[in-house]
Amino acid sequence: MSDRTTGDVEIAVIGRGLIGSAAARHLAETNRSVALIGPGEPADRTTSNGPFCSHPDEGRITRIAGRSEMWTTVAAQSIERYADIARRSGIEFHTPRGVLIGYPNGPEWQARAEVWGSDARIVERDWVREHTGIAISNGHPLLYEGAPAGYINPRRLVAAQTELARQANAFVVEAAVNRIERNSSGLFRLETSNGAVVARQLLVATGAFGSPLFEWKLKVERRARTTVMARLDDDQRIPSLLLDSPPDDRINEAYWVPPVRYPDGSVRIKIGGDLKATVLLDDADLVPWFRSDGDPVEIECLTNNLYALLPDAPLGDVVTAPCVITGTPSEMPYIGWVDDGVAVALGGNGSAAKSSDELGRIAASLFGESGWDSILSPGLFTPQLL
Numbered sequence: 399m400s401d402r403t404t405g406d407v408e409i410a411v412i413g414r415g416l417i418g419s420a421a422a423r424h425l426a427e428t429n430r431s432v433a434l435i436g437p438g439e440p441a442d443r444t445t446s447n448g449p450f451c452s453h454p455d456e457g458r459i460t461r462i463a464g465r466s467e468m469w470t471t472v473a474a475q476s477i478e479r480y481a482d483i484a485r486r487s488g489i490e491f492h493t494p495r496g497v498l499i500g501y502p503n504g505p506e507w508q509a510r511a512e513v514w515g516s517d518a519r520i521v522e523r524d525w526v527r528e529h530t531g532i533a534i535s536n537g538h539p540l541l542y543e544g545a546p547a548g549y550i551n552p553r554r555l556v557a558a559q560t561e562l563a564r565q566a567n568a569f570v571v572e573a574a575v576n577r578i579e580r581n582s583s584g585l586f587r588l589e590t591s592n593g594a595v596v597a598r599q600l601l602v603a604t605g606a607f608g609s610p611l612f613e614w615k616l617k618v619e620r621r622a623r624t625t626v627m628a629r630l631d632d633d634q635r636i637p638s639l640l641l642d643s644p645p646d647d648r649i650n651e652a653y654w655v656p657p658v659r660y661p662d663g664s665v666r667i668k669i670g671g672d673l674k675a676t677v678l679l680d681d682a683d684l685v686p687w688f689r690s691d692g693d694p695v696e697i698e699c700l701t702n703n704l705y706a707l708l709p710d711a712p713l714g715d716v717v718t719a720p721c722v723i724t725g726t727p728s729e730m731p732y733i734g735w736v737d738d739g740v741a742v743a744l745g746g747n748g749s750a751a752k753s754s755d756e757l758g759r760i761a762a763s764l765f766g767e768s769g770w771d772s773i774l775s776p777g778l779f780t781p782q783l784l
């Protein structure tokens with residue numbers, strides 16, 4: 399394999415997912431010489447050897463109201479830039495349909511969100527039933543946040559960020575990095591099936607994958623998750639949902655994205671959750687998991703919840719899919735240096751899609767002359783190694 403000299407860059411971002419594509423855009427738009435390296439989704443996930451991504455979908459919830467100050471801040475800062483990203487890339491990805499949140503400490507979520515201009519307000523159960531068709535019986539305070547809360551299309555957001563990175567002269571390689579070597583001058587040589595790239599510094603944004611490329615190992619959990627997508631026409635009334643202790647409580651929390659159109663033309667509502675008996679995946683388990691159709695127990699539990707929460711909806715046939723959440727002990731993403739010339743930005747903890755632009759911007763700032771640039775403390779994001 400011959401090196402592509404055009405591939406010699408200051409910074410190589412490994413992983414063209416939600417955080418990596420955002421980081422590469424911010425680096426390129428601040429005139430850094432950057433390569434963004436990562437494959438698209440496998441053409442056939444049932445036979446592919448990966449790597450896979452955690453955004454292989456048409457919908458991810460977006461909202462300002464978050465479960466901590468950190469998550470609220472990065473969401474609000476990202477959402478502020480959605481319109482600019484869509485306008486300049488020509489790729490729309492945001493639908494402001496609102497979100498309903500049912501959590502015991504809902505008023506705390508509301509107070510955090512108000513700081514960032516959210517209209518989140520406590521609503522009555524009867525109001526929810528009448529205006530959305532959702533039947534909730536667990537007694538938690540219910541918080542409704544209107545636009546810009548709703549959902550984003552994560553595939554289109556990656557496409558938009560990649561397009562803007564390209565427009566700002568990033569070198570985009572649509573392939574996985576298979577091997578990394580460091581030469582005597584300290585430069586990294588990254589091998590892909592599309593040629594090699596030589597870089598002075600690396601940003602690793604490989605989500606659940608990528609660990610075998612490096613000797614250092616991060617303290618992360620790869621949590622198996624299943625999603626259920628049921629056919630349902632979009633009646634424009636159903637907002638995004640996040641609900642603690644749902645009716646079938648084999649999951650701690652249920653969430654859904656309102657009906658959206660999938661690539662096969664069907665319109666489906668997608669429900670997911672976090673099974674209490676979560677399966678943790680090792681490197682060797684990841685590919686078999688992504689080739690599967692998910693966990694039968696989780697599928698049954700999610701389907702039960704969908705029927706219980708939308709008792710009047712004409713739900714149709716169901717399809718299922720596997721996904722993986724990369725979790726950290728702090729439930730915050732890792733953004734920081736882990737080795738000489740190597741930084742990471744990963745550990746989305748199931749919440750990073752909506753906030754990926756700000757997480758990518760913070761990661762990009764690590765490579766600037768002044769370093770960390772955020773109102774949030776770097777200590778919140780410090781990567782932990784095994």
Ligand SMILES: Cc1cc2nc3c(=O)[nH]c(=O)nc-3n(C[C@H](O)[C@H](O)[C@H](O)COP(=O)(O)OP(=O)(O)OC[C@H]3O[C@@H](n4cnc5c(N)ncnc54)[C@H](O)[C@@H]3O)c2cc1C
Nearest residue numbers: 413415416417451452459575605721746748749750751752
């Ligand atoms: C079922 C499910 C539902 C979710 N719902 C929501 C939601 O509603 N709202 C929300 O905000 N978040 C949600 N999330 C979380 C969100 O999708 C993730 O936090 C986000 O995708 C993480 O972004 P990332 O860039 O770290 O990883 P990814 O998006 O997975 O990107 C990592 C990329 O790295 C690439 N890669 C891996 N190895 C290599 C290699 N060797 N070389 C090159 N590239 C490589 C992969 O191909 C992939 O494209 C959900 C997650 C799951 C699993």
